[in-house]
Amino acid sequence: MNPQTIREGYNFAYLDEQTKRMIRRALLKAVAIPGYQVPFGGREMPMPYGWGTGGMQVTAAVIGQTDCLKVIDQGADDTTNAVSIRAFFRDLTGVKTTERTEEATLIQTRHRIPEKPLQAGQVLVYQVPIPEPLRFIEPSEVETRKMHALEDYGVMHIKLYEDIAQFGHIATAYAYPVLVNGRYVMDPSPIPKFDNPKMDNSPALQLFGAGREKRIYAIPPYTDVKSLDFEDHPFEVQKWEQCCAICGSAESFLDEVIMDDQGTHEFICSDTDYCRERMENLEVTV
């Protein structure tokens, strides 16, 4: 890295060293108690709350000069917020950035897990809006902390059951709750439930930062992550009848694109790097 590239007047990765140490201590605790929400002294960041300040603080605390950073939003490297966060860290750390999943040592994400399986040594940082999976059932933090302490998760199963009774399906398509290491019910951030299985026993370290709510949590590598379900209503992920209109993938998560005023639509991969790589491989084969 080239120190000249760091914006003048700012510390490496924006936050001061004491703040980074505080965040790292919270991260260590989070790793030691998988799925447990650790309160931390979240700072104001130069981006608005809700735009990834938690993820950015975690990234700022763990990023080093030899890291290679990838930032995605909705699976894509070219969405505006991903572009902006990547530019921020490029300016304030001078580290190498990439769009290739396998090249990155550190990936900050909003709403997706890359399609390409992550490797040991990679760190995935999630931006989290509401870290508390029980929040929409119980608005009070005092109560939800108690419920976690007592492993009192009955209400969550009742909610899922009521969905089935009402709709015939569990009506949660994203931010689908998981049980981590057999102990804590955790919000996986608003990733589609399509991505939930990728969290289970992942070789990568998964870190979660919620800036406005000032909570950090983590899933260490090779940890059991189970999506909540019932024996007669097992957890299942979304499937599409269509394939990606660009690369033809039938396995990836697809975004719907409206083509004209009549509402004609096509589907394309949400993970732009995955789609690009498939296209490159197809071209080679042809």
Place this chain on the structure above:
Amino acid sequence: MYVAVKGGEKAISAAHELLAKVRRGDTREAELSVKQVEQQLPLAVARVMTEGAVYDPELAALAIKQSAGDLVEAIFLLRAYKTTLNRFGICEPINTEAMQIERRISATYKDLPGGQVLGPTFDYTHRLLDFSLMAEGEFSDPSDEAENLTAVPESVSKVLEILEREKLMASEMDHQHQPTDITRDPITYPADRSARLQSLVQGDEGFLLALGYSTQRGYGRNHPFAGEIRIGEVEVSIVPEELGFEIEIGAVQVTECEMVNGFTRHRDGEVKFTRGYGVGFGQCERKAMAMALVDRSLQAADYDEEVVSPAQQEEFVLSHCDNVEAAGFVSHLKLPHYVDFQSELELLRRIRAAEQSDSAKETN
């Protein structure tokens, strides 16, 4: 075939250029200087310093200029800047009794030691647009009489302390605890008073105003009187460890409001008034009053009052009063949500398809 739905670096920098143009306005008009904002919009500067939690009129004025007058955006800019500042010490508590008074009023006594000093206030102005301000004219300084009427050199004792001495008012106790620092440790509930007051002082003026107002309209009534409002400069001092004695490092202008609230039987068995406290940087009377009302309504539990109204619910008030947090999270809805929306679309279609095939079966 593929509609361009994803933006990029070029689009962002173009947007920033357009914003700069909107901020500058018609270039035939002189550019607004930061000094002009600081000097001529002091109440906007005060709000930005209070909710931005940094006392620096020049930086607050810069933030107002940069945000094109959007004060919540300016508050956010100042907070984000604050994050980068080193903390080299904690000042001693400011002594508002020793304030150099610019304004001081009490609604509970007609006259009192130190007197009623109106100072610079909108109160009692007729809210008629003053078209003479449209013409740039000579400004005439206040008359000697006006200056004399507001001159209050000596320190003025505080109204609520008069009531305390008569044992009519709940005493504010210094519990000798290190105050919580909400910028370092997130609030936990129930919050202690120091955390609550810090949160309120940074809290959004509009939100606290509405909550305070709701208590007046019956949602958690607390029978308030504006016991005392004072505005003026107070000294700020620190005790450096290596010196061991207090040194003055400057002065800040603050507004303080102490509300006298309905009496109740206290835990010590005596019947006394209760109180609420509000404070902020610069001249920020509306904010300080709203804060004092809400501080009092949040003491419901201390007086075994039934908690039934929003303004009495600590978690509700404190976790939603910060406009940097609130504006950020509301505005994030502008970010793409294709993935989540796609997941919902897929689920809804599946439910509808299943229901349609069920009803088709029934018709057969």
